[in-house]
Amino acid sequence: MVQKLDNLAETPSQTAGPYVHIGLMPTHAGNPGSFATEIATDPITGPVSGEVIEITGAVFDGTGWAIRDAMIESWQCDGAGLFPGQPGADPGVSGHCRFAIDGETGDFTLRTVKPGASAGRGGTVSAPHVSLWIVARGINIGLNTRIYFPDEDNSADPLLARIEQRPRVDTLIAQKLGPGRYRFDIRLQGAGETVFLDL
Protein backbone atom coordinates (compact mmCIF):
# COMPACT_ATOMS: atom_id res chain seq x y z
CA MET A 1 0.00 0.00 0.00
CA VAL A 2 1.03 3.58 -0.52
CA GLN A 3 -0.17 6.84 0.90
CA LYS A 4 -3.37 8.18 -0.57
CA LEU A 5 -2.82 10.78 -3.29
CA ASP A 6 -5.35 13.28 -2.07
CA ASN A 7 -5.08 15.92 -4.78
CA LEU A 8 -8.42 17.27 -5.90
CA ALA A 9 -9.68 17.21 -9.48
CA GLU A 10 -10.66 20.35 -11.35
CA THR A 11 -14.39 21.07 -11.48
CA PRO A 12 -15.73 20.31 -14.96
CA SER A 13 -16.53 23.19 -17.28
CA GLN A 14 -19.95 23.81 -18.82
CA THR A 15 -20.90 26.07 -21.71
CA ALA A 16 -21.38 29.75 -20.87
CA GLY A 17 -24.58 29.55 -22.93
CA PRO A 18 -26.14 32.28 -25.04
CA TYR A 19 -26.85 34.62 -22.12
CA VAL A 20 -23.34 34.97 -20.69
CA HIS A 21 -23.55 38.74 -21.15
CA ILE A 22 -26.37 39.22 -18.64
CA GLY A 23 -24.05 37.87 -15.97
CA LEU A 24 -20.66 39.21 -16.98
CA MET A 25 -21.40 42.28 -19.13
CA PRO A 26 -24.83 43.37 -17.91
CA THR A 27 -24.65 46.84 -19.44
CA HIS A 28 -23.82 45.38 -22.85
CA ALA A 29 -26.80 43.05 -22.38
CA GLY A 30 -29.07 46.04 -21.80
CA ASN A 31 -29.39 45.43 -18.06
CA PRO A 32 -27.35 48.11 -16.34
CA GLY A 33 -28.13 48.55 -12.71
CA SER A 34 -27.53 45.35 -10.80
CA PHE A 35 -24.05 46.62 -9.92
CA ALA A 36 -22.77 50.17 -9.39
CA THR A 37 -19.59 49.36 -11.34
CA GLU A 38 -18.64 46.74 -13.90
CA ILE A 39 -15.31 45.00 -14.12
CA ALA A 40 -12.81 44.72 -16.95
CA THR A 41 -14.48 47.23 -19.24
CA ASP A 42 -11.08 48.58 -20.29
CA PRO A 43 -7.56 47.08 -20.30
CA ILE A 44 -6.06 50.54 -19.96
CA THR A 45 -7.29 52.57 -17.01
CA GLY A 46 -5.09 55.64 -17.24
CA PRO A 47 -2.25 57.19 -19.21
CA VAL A 48 0.00 54.42 -20.51
CA SER A 49 3.54 54.11 -21.83
CA GLY A 50 3.51 52.68 -25.31
CA GLU A 51 1.32 52.63 -28.36
CA VAL A 52 -2.47 52.46 -28.01
CA ILE A 53 -3.82 50.12 -30.67
CA GLU A 54 -7.19 48.89 -31.89
CA ILE A 55 -7.76 45.27 -32.87
CA THR A 56 -10.95 44.31 -34.67
CA GLY A 57 -12.01 40.84 -35.70
CA ALA A 58 -14.71 38.21 -35.83
CA VAL A 59 -15.23 34.63 -34.67
CA PHE A 60 -16.27 32.20 -37.42
CA ASP A 61 -17.89 28.81 -36.88
CA GLY A 62 -17.35 25.74 -39.05
CA THR A 63 -19.86 26.96 -41.65
CA GLY A 64 -18.02 30.27 -42.11
CA TRP A 65 -20.66 32.23 -40.22
CA ALA A 66 -19.45 35.01 -37.94
CA ILE A 67 -21.09 34.05 -34.66
CA ARG A 68 -22.92 36.78 -32.76
CA ASP A 69 -23.06 35.58 -29.17
CA ALA A 70 -19.47 35.06 -27.95
CA MET A 71 -17.81 36.84 -25.08
CA ILE A 72 -14.03 37.24 -25.11
CA GLU A 73 -11.60 38.10 -22.34
CA SER A 74 -8.10 39.38 -22.93
CA TRP A 75 -5.08 39.40 -20.64
CA GLN A 76 -1.71 40.94 -21.41
CA CYS A 77 1.39 42.68 -20.14
CA ASP A 78 2.15 46.38 -20.45
CA GLY A 79 4.19 48.09 -23.14
CA ALA A 80 7.42 47.10 -21.39
CA GLY A 81 6.53 43.43 -20.99
CA LEU A 82 5.46 43.50 -17.33
CA PHE A 83 2.20 41.98 -16.16
CA PRO A 84 -0.04 43.87 -13.71
CA GLY A 85 1.13 43.09 -10.20
CA GLN A 86 4.77 42.62 -11.22
CA PRO A 87 7.20 45.19 -9.76
CA GLY A 88 7.43 48.26 -11.99
CA ALA A 89 4.37 47.41 -14.08
CA ASP A 90 2.61 50.36 -15.74
CA PRO A 91 -0.15 51.47 -13.34
CA GLY A 92 -2.31 52.52 -16.28
CA VAL A 93 -2.55 48.98 -17.60
CA SER A 94 -5.08 46.67 -15.96
CA GLY A 95 -4.32 44.11 -18.66
CA HIS A 96 -7.77 42.56 -18.48
CA CYS A 97 -10.73 43.26 -20.72
CA ARG A 98 -14.09 41.73 -21.45
CA PHE A 99 -15.55 42.43 -24.83
CA ALA A 100 -18.45 41.07 -26.81
CA ILE A 101 -19.08 40.46 -30.43
CA ASP A 102 -21.48 43.00 -31.91
CA GLY A 103 -24.85 41.28 -32.21
CA GLU A 104 -25.48 42.89 -35.60
CA THR A 105 -22.13 42.97 -37.41
CA GLY A 106 -20.37 39.98 -35.86
CA ASP A 107 -17.24 42.05 -35.20
CA PHE A 108 -15.42 42.69 -31.95
CA THR A 109 -13.08 45.57 -31.10
CA LEU A 110 -10.34 45.58 -28.49
CA ARG A 111 -8.65 48.91 -27.76
CA THR A 112 -5.54 48.42 -25.68
CA VAL A 113 -1.84 49.16 -25.33
CA LYS A 114 0.49 47.18 -27.54
CA PRO A 115 2.19 44.66 -25.24
CA GLY A 116 5.96 44.34 -25.03
CA ALA A 117 8.02 41.16 -25.19
CA SER A 118 7.76 39.31 -21.86
CA ALA A 119 10.23 37.17 -19.97
CA GLY A 120 9.42 33.55 -19.27
CA ARG A 121 10.94 30.66 -17.36
CA GLY A 122 14.51 29.63 -18.05
CA GLY A 123 15.56 32.78 -19.89
CA THR A 124 12.91 32.48 -22.60
CA VAL A 125 11.31 35.58 -24.10
CA SER A 126 7.83 35.61 -25.58
CA ALA A 127 7.13 37.87 -28.55
CA PRO A 128 4.50 40.54 -27.83
CA HIS A 129 1.05 38.98 -27.64
CA VAL A 130 -2.42 39.35 -26.15
CA SER A 131 -3.94 36.23 -24.57
CA LEU A 132 -7.60 35.52 -25.33
CA TRP A 133 -10.22 33.32 -23.70
CA ILE A 134 -13.38 32.71 -25.74
CA VAL A 135 -16.71 31.46 -24.41
CA ALA A 136 -20.08 31.09 -26.15
CA ARG A 137 -23.06 28.82 -26.56
CA GLY A 138 -21.79 25.53 -28.00
CA ILE A 139 -18.26 25.98 -26.63
CA ASN A 140 -18.16 23.48 -23.78
CA ILE A 141 -14.87 24.65 -22.34
CA GLY A 142 -13.44 28.12 -22.89
CA LEU A 143 -10.85 28.33 -25.68
CA ASN A 144 -7.41 29.87 -25.12
CA THR A 145 -5.49 31.49 -27.94
CA ARG A 146 -3.17 34.45 -28.56
CA ILE A 147 -2.88 37.46 -30.84
CA TYR A 148 0.63 38.16 -32.15
CA PHE A 149 1.63 41.14 -34.30
CA PRO A 150 2.99 41.12 -37.86
CA ASP A 151 5.28 44.10 -37.22
CA GLU A 152 7.17 42.39 -34.39
CA ASP A 153 9.94 39.79 -34.45
CA ASN A 154 8.08 36.54 -33.79
CA SER A 155 10.92 34.27 -34.94
CA ALA A 156 12.07 33.15 -31.48
CA ASP A 157 8.71 32.92 -29.73
CA PRO A 158 8.57 29.64 -27.77
CA LEU A 159 4.88 29.02 -28.41
CA LEU A 160 4.95 29.76 -32.13
CA ALA A 161 8.03 27.54 -32.43
CA ARG A 162 5.99 24.58 -31.17
CA ILE A 163 3.57 24.68 -34.10
CA GLU A 164 4.67 21.89 -36.42
CA GLN A 165 2.43 22.83 -39.36
CA ARG A 166 4.10 26.16 -40.11
CA PRO A 167 1.20 27.63 -42.13
CA ARG A 168 -0.91 27.42 -38.98
CA VAL A 169 1.38 29.99 -37.31
CA ASP A 170 -0.37 32.59 -39.44
CA THR A 171 -3.66 31.94 -37.61
CA LEU A 172 -2.14 33.61 -34.52
CA ILE A 173 -0.77 36.70 -36.25
CA ALA A 174 -2.97 39.73 -36.77
CA GLN A 175 -3.09 41.62 -40.06
CA LYS A 176 -1.95 45.22 -39.98
CA LEU A 177 -4.61 47.57 -41.35
CA GLY A 178 -2.78 50.83 -40.73
CA PRO A 179 -0.96 52.72 -37.98
CA GLY A 180 -2.11 51.21 -34.68
CA ARG A 181 -4.89 49.23 -36.34
CA TYR A 182 -5.02 45.46 -36.70
CA ARG A 183 -7.46 42.73 -37.75
CA PHE A 184 -7.58 39.35 -36.01
CA ASP A 185 -10.12 36.73 -37.07
CA ILE A 186 -10.72 33.56 -35.12
CA ARG A 187 -11.88 30.36 -36.85
CA LEU A 188 -13.31 27.81 -34.47
CA GLN A 189 -13.28 24.96 -36.96
CA GLY A 190 -12.42 24.05 -40.53
CA ALA A 191 -10.18 25.73 -43.11
CA GLY A 192 -7.76 28.10 -41.41
CA GLU A 193 -8.78 26.84 -37.97
CA THR A 194 -7.12 28.97 -35.30
CA VAL A 195 -4.51 27.32 -33.10
CA PHE A 196 -6.03 26.88 -29.65
CA LEU A 197 -3.92 26.13 -26.60
CA ASP A 198 -3.87 23.07 -24.36
CA LEU A 199 -2.01 24.39 -21.36
Place this chain on the structure above:
Amino acid sequence: MTDPAAKSPAPQGPLIPRNPALHPVPLDPDYKTSVTRAPALPLLSMESTPSEETGPTFGHTPIGVLDNNLILNWSRGAAPAVGERILVHGRILDETGRPVPDTLVEIWQANAGGRYRHVKDSYFAPLDPNFGGCGRVLTGADGSYEFLTIRPGAYPWPNRANDWRPMHIHFSVYGHSFGQRLITQMYFQGDPLIDHCPIAATIRDRAQLDRLVAPLDFARARPLDFLAYKFDIVLRGRRQTMFENKIEGM
Protein backbone atom coordinates in the same frame (compact mmCIF):
# COMPACT_ATOMS: atom_id res chain seq x y z
CA MET B 1 -12.55 47.62 -13.16
CA THR B 2 -9.60 45.51 -12.36
CA ASP B 3 -7.22 47.02 -9.87
CA PRO B 4 -3.64 46.20 -10.79
CA ALA B 5 -2.37 47.54 -7.47
CA ALA B 6 -4.36 44.96 -5.54
CA LYS B 7 -2.35 42.31 -3.77
CA SER B 8 0.31 41.24 -6.17
CA PRO B 9 0.36 37.44 -6.02
CA ALA B 10 3.47 35.64 -4.83
CA PRO B 11 5.47 34.00 -7.61
CA GLN B 12 4.13 30.55 -8.24
CA GLY B 13 5.01 27.66 -10.48
CA PRO B 14 3.53 26.45 -13.74
CA LEU B 15 -0.07 25.37 -13.90
CA ILE B 16 -0.76 21.68 -13.46
CA PRO B 17 -1.79 20.50 -16.95
CA ARG B 18 -5.52 20.24 -17.45
CA ASN B 19 -6.99 16.72 -17.59
CA PRO B 20 -9.44 16.80 -20.52
CA ALA B 21 -11.14 13.62 -19.30
CA LEU B 22 -12.61 15.62 -16.42
CA HIS B 23 -14.30 18.04 -18.79
CA PRO B 24 -17.11 17.92 -21.34
CA VAL B 25 -16.38 16.60 -24.82
CA PRO B 26 -16.07 19.62 -27.14
CA LEU B 27 -18.27 18.15 -29.88
CA ASP B 28 -21.48 16.32 -29.05
CA PRO B 29 -24.14 15.83 -31.78
CA ASP B 30 -26.86 15.85 -29.11
CA TYR B 31 -25.86 19.43 -28.24
CA LYS B 32 -26.29 20.75 -31.74
CA THR B 33 -24.54 24.11 -31.45
CA SER B 34 -21.31 22.38 -30.45
CA VAL B 35 -21.13 20.62 -33.83
CA THR B 36 -19.99 23.72 -35.72
CA ARG B 37 -18.18 25.41 -32.84
CA ALA B 38 -15.84 22.71 -31.53
CA PRO B 39 -12.26 22.83 -32.81
CA ALA B 40 -11.64 19.89 -35.15
CA LEU B 41 -7.85 19.91 -34.76
CA PRO B 42 -5.95 19.00 -31.60
CA LEU B 43 -5.13 21.88 -29.29
CA LEU B 44 -1.45 22.89 -29.08
CA SER B 45 0.17 21.42 -25.96
CA MET B 46 2.39 23.81 -24.05
CA GLU B 47 3.66 24.51 -20.57
CA SER B 48 2.10 27.58 -19.04
CA THR B 49 3.98 30.88 -19.28
CA PRO B 50 3.58 34.15 -17.35
CA SER B 51 0.67 34.98 -19.66
CA GLU B 52 -1.30 32.15 -18.06
CA GLU B 53 0.34 32.17 -14.62
CA THR B 54 -0.51 35.79 -13.89
CA GLY B 55 -4.05 37.07 -13.94
CA PRO B 56 -6.41 39.85 -12.98
CA THR B 57 -6.81 40.53 -9.27
CA PHE B 58 -9.91 41.92 -7.63
CA GLY B 59 -8.90 42.71 -4.07
CA HIS B 60 -9.78 46.39 -4.44
CA THR B 61 -12.72 46.03 -6.79
CA PRO B 62 -15.68 47.94 -5.35
CA ILE B 63 -18.26 45.29 -4.55
CA GLY B 64 -21.62 46.61 -3.37
CA VAL B 65 -23.31 45.20 -0.29
CA LEU B 66 -26.21 43.89 -2.39
CA ASP B 67 -24.08 42.52 -5.24
CA ASN B 68 -24.43 38.93 -3.96
CA ASN B 69 -28.13 39.31 -3.11
CA LEU B 70 -30.09 38.61 -6.29
CA ILE B 71 -33.37 38.92 -4.42
CA LEU B 72 -32.72 42.63 -3.88
CA ASN B 73 -29.90 43.85 -6.14
CA TRP B 74 -32.01 44.58 -9.21
CA SER B 75 -34.83 46.38 -7.39
CA ARG B 76 -32.27 48.09 -5.11
CA GLY B 77 -34.15 46.68 -2.18
CA ALA B 78 -37.46 48.27 -3.19
CA ALA B 79 -39.21 44.92 -3.68
CA PRO B 80 -37.93 41.36 -3.51
CA ALA B 81 -37.78 38.98 -6.46
CA VAL B 82 -40.50 36.34 -6.72
CA GLY B 83 -39.68 32.72 -6.04
CA GLU B 84 -38.33 30.19 -3.62
CA ARG B 85 -35.61 31.89 -1.60
CA ILE B 86 -32.31 30.00 -1.43
CA LEU B 87 -28.79 30.52 -0.14
CA VAL B 88 -26.04 29.15 -2.41
CA HIS B 89 -22.69 28.88 -0.71
CA GLY B 90 -19.42 27.01 -0.94
CA ARG B 91 -15.68 27.31 -1.24
CA ILE B 92 -13.24 27.83 -4.08
CA LEU B 93 -10.20 25.54 -3.74
CA ASP B 94 -7.40 24.59 -6.06
CA GLU B 95 -6.27 21.10 -7.00
CA THR B 96 -3.79 20.99 -4.14
CA GLY B 97 -6.61 21.66 -1.67
CA ARG B 98 -5.64 25.25 -0.95
CA PRO B 99 -8.41 27.85 -0.59
CA VAL B 100 -8.51 30.58 -3.24
CA PRO B 101 -9.13 33.87 -1.38
CA ASP B 102 -9.92 37.33 -2.80
CA THR B 103 -11.13 36.08 -6.14
CA LEU B 104 -14.21 37.06 -8.06
CA VAL B 105 -17.19 34.69 -8.33
CA GLU B 106 -20.00 35.79 -10.63
CA ILE B 107 -23.31 34.07 -11.29
CA TRP B 108 -26.24 34.50 -13.64
CA GLN B 109 -29.50 32.64 -13.92
CA ALA B 110 -33.13 32.54 -15.08
CA ASN B 111 -35.91 33.78 -12.81
CA ALA B 112 -38.36 31.56 -10.93
CA GLY B 113 -40.39 31.03 -14.09
CA GLY B 114 -37.38 29.95 -16.14
CA ARG B 115 -36.85 33.16 -18.10
CA TYR B 116 -33.67 35.22 -18.47
CA ARG B 117 -33.58 38.99 -18.57
CA HIS B 118 -32.20 38.93 -22.11
CA VAL B 119 -33.59 40.38 -25.34
CA LYS B 120 -33.25 37.01 -27.09
CA ASP B 121 -35.15 35.01 -24.44
CA SER B 122 -38.71 34.71 -25.75
CA TYR B 123 -40.03 32.00 -23.41
CA PHE B 124 -43.67 32.49 -22.32
CA ALA B 125 -42.77 32.79 -18.65
CA PRO B 126 -43.06 36.40 -17.46
CA LEU B 127 -40.10 38.58 -16.62
CA ASP B 128 -40.00 39.38 -12.92
CA PRO B 129 -39.70 43.18 -12.67
CA ASN B 130 -37.73 42.75 -9.47
CA PHE B 131 -35.19 40.20 -10.69
CA GLY B 132 -32.11 41.03 -12.77
CA GLY B 133 -30.48 37.62 -12.64
CA CYS B 134 -26.84 38.31 -11.90
CA GLY B 135 -24.65 38.54 -8.80
CA ARG B 136 -21.02 38.70 -7.78
CA VAL B 137 -18.86 38.41 -4.68
CA LEU B 138 -15.21 38.13 -3.65
CA THR B 139 -14.16 34.98 -1.80
CA GLY B 140 -13.11 35.25 1.83
CA ALA B 141 -9.75 34.28 3.30
CA ASP B 142 -10.88 30.64 3.39
CA GLY B 143 -12.11 30.71 -0.21
CA SER B 144 -15.76 30.90 0.85
CA TYR B 145 -18.55 32.69 -0.97
CA GLU B 146 -22.33 32.95 -0.67
CA PHE B 147 -25.26 34.26 -2.67
CA LEU B 148 -28.85 34.83 -1.66
CA THR B 149 -31.09 34.24 -4.65
CA ILE B 150 -34.28 32.55 -5.84
CA ARG B 151 -34.38 29.04 -7.24
CA PRO B 152 -34.28 29.34 -11.05
CA GLY B 153 -37.00 27.64 -13.05
CA ALA B 154 -36.37 24.92 -15.62
CA TYR B 155 -37.10 25.94 -19.21
CA PRO B 156 -37.37 24.48 -22.71
CA TRP B 157 -34.74 25.39 -25.31
CA PRO B 158 -34.38 24.95 -29.04
CA ASN B 159 -32.12 21.95 -29.55
CA ARG B 160 -33.85 18.65 -30.14
CA ALA B 161 -37.63 19.10 -30.37
CA ASN B 162 -38.37 18.76 -26.66
CA ASP B 163 -35.24 19.57 -24.68
CA TRP B 164 -35.39 21.22 -21.27
CA ARG B 165 -32.65 22.70 -19.18
CA PRO B 166 -32.64 21.52 -15.58
CA MET B 167 -32.69 24.24 -12.94
CA HIS B 168 -29.17 25.69 -12.96
CA ILE B 169 -27.03 28.67 -12.03
CA HIS B 170 -24.09 29.71 -14.22
CA PHE B 171 -20.81 30.28 -12.33
CA SER B 172 -17.79 32.24 -13.57
CA VAL B 173 -14.62 31.92 -11.45
CA TYR B 174 -11.16 33.46 -11.83
CA GLY B 175 -8.62 32.03 -9.39
CA HIS B 176 -5.26 33.80 -9.35
CA SER B 177 -4.06 33.15 -12.89
CA PHE B 178 -5.59 33.57 -16.32
CA GLY B 179 -5.10 29.86 -16.98
CA GLN B 180 -7.37 28.94 -14.06
CA ARG B 181 -10.36 30.70 -15.63
CA LEU B 182 -13.50 28.56 -15.50
CA ILE B 183 -17.17 28.85 -16.35
CA THR B 184 -19.47 26.09 -15.17
CA GLN B 185 -23.05 25.46 -14.03
CA MET B 186 -24.52 24.38 -10.71
CA TYR B 187 -27.44 21.95 -10.79
CA PHE B 188 -29.80 21.10 -7.93
CA GLN B 189 -30.02 17.83 -6.04
CA GLY B 190 -33.03 15.76 -7.00
CA ASP B 191 -33.82 17.46 -10.32
CA PRO B 192 -34.98 14.71 -12.74
CA LEU B 193 -34.20 16.89 -15.77
CA ILE B 194 -30.44 16.56 -15.20
CA ASP B 195 -30.60 13.03 -16.67
CA HIS B 196 -32.28 14.33 -19.84
CA CYS B 197 -30.13 17.39 -20.52
CA PRO B 198 -27.78 17.23 -23.52
CA ILE B 199 -25.58 19.99 -22.08
CA ALA B 200 -25.10 18.18 -18.76
CA ALA B 201 -24.45 15.02 -20.79
CA THR B 202 -21.47 16.58 -22.56
CA ILE B 203 -19.66 15.50 -19.36
CA ARG B 204 -19.23 11.79 -20.00
CA ASP B 205 -18.00 10.80 -16.55
CA ARG B 206 -21.06 10.56 -14.31
CA ALA B 207 -18.96 11.11 -11.19
CA GLN B 208 -17.73 14.39 -12.67
CA LEU B 209 -21.27 15.50 -13.54
CA ASP B 210 -22.38 14.67 -10.00
CA ARG B 211 -19.82 17.22 -8.78
CA LEU B 212 -21.95 19.93 -10.40
CA VAL B 213 -25.07 18.87 -8.48
CA ALA B 214 -25.36 20.88 -5.26
CA PRO B 215 -26.79 19.07 -2.23
CA LEU B 216 -29.49 20.54 -0.02
CA ASP B 217 -27.76 21.88 3.10
CA PHE B 218 -30.05 22.20 6.09
CA ALA B 219 -27.14 23.35 8.25
CA ARG B 220 -27.06 26.64 6.38
CA ALA B 221 -30.79 27.02 5.83
CA ARG B 222 -32.53 29.71 7.85
CA PRO B 223 -35.81 28.52 9.42
CA LEU B 224 -38.93 30.21 8.03
CA ASP B 225 -36.77 32.06 5.46
CA PHE B 226 -34.64 30.10 2.97
CA LEU B 227 -33.20 26.70 2.09
CA ALA B 228 -29.49 26.35 1.32
CA TYR B 229 -27.41 24.52 -1.27
CA LYS B 230 -23.66 23.92 -1.04
CA PHE B 231 -21.48 24.12 -4.15
CA ASP B 232 -17.69 23.81 -3.90
CA ILE B 233 -15.53 24.53 -6.95
CA VAL B 234 -11.99 23.27 -7.61
CA LEU B 235 -9.71 25.30 -9.89
CA ARG B 236 -6.45 24.21 -11.45
CA GLY B 237 -3.39 23.98 -9.19
CA ARG B 238 0.20 25.16 -9.51
CA ARG B 239 3.36 23.11 -9.41
CA GLN B 240 6.14 23.99 -6.97
CA THR B 241 8.98 26.22 -8.09
CA MET B 242 11.59 25.02 -5.58
CA PHE B 243 14.23 24.08 -8.15
CA GLU B 244 14.07 27.27 -10.17
CA ASN B 245 17.13 28.70 -8.45
CA LYS B 246 19.25 25.74 -9.48
CA ILE B 247 21.15 27.13 -12.42
CA GLU B 248 22.12 23.70 -13.66
CA GLY B 249 18.46 22.73 -13.75
CA MET B 250 16.97 19.48 -12.66
